[in-house]
Amino acid sequence: MFKLLKLLVWIGVFVGSALAVDQLLLKRPLNAPGVKQFQVFYVDFRTRLFTLFNQQSASVTSVEELIQQSPAKQEQSAVSKQRHLYVDEQGVIHFADSLAEVPPAYRQAAQPLEE
Numbered sequence: 001m002f003k004l005l006k007l008l009v010w011i012g013v014f015v016g017s018a019l020a021v022d023q024l025l026l027k028r029p030l031n032a033p034g035v036k037q038f039q040v041f042y043v044d045f046r047t048r049l050f051t052l053f054n055q056q057s058a059s060v061t062s063v064e065e066l067i068q069q070s071p072a073k074q075e076q077s078a079v080s081k082q083r084h085l086y087v088d089e090q091g092v093i094h095f096a097d098s099l100a101e102v103p104p105a106y107r108q109a110a111q112p113l114e115e
Contacts, residue, residue, distance in 0.1 A: 022046075086110040 084096045086106040096102045102110045
């Protein structure tokens with residue numbers, strides 16, 4: 001019984017330490033040269049990890065942002081935007097998100113891209 005209690009205490013100490021380090025890396029600005037890069041990496045990794053499991057962005061702060069990120073809104077914007085390809089007088093290939101972004105001189109020759 002004593003060994004089990006000792007194990008539970010050490011597990012609690014480990015989890016508490018991990019939570020303390022987690023909060024330290026999230027909340028406190030650390031400006032040491034190697035630590036700052038690790039903090040940026042950790043915050044990005046943690047955000048991506050929680051987003052992976054949650055399937056909702058952790059940075060959503062309003063209903064409007066949630067509507068913008070909804071799949072129906074993304075499908076609607078994908079349908080309304082047709083990308084175009086055109087070649088300028090030097091022979092350089094350019095891509096445009098819509099026909100309106102293609103310079104007027106090249107609109108006749110612009111080709112729509114297939115999805």
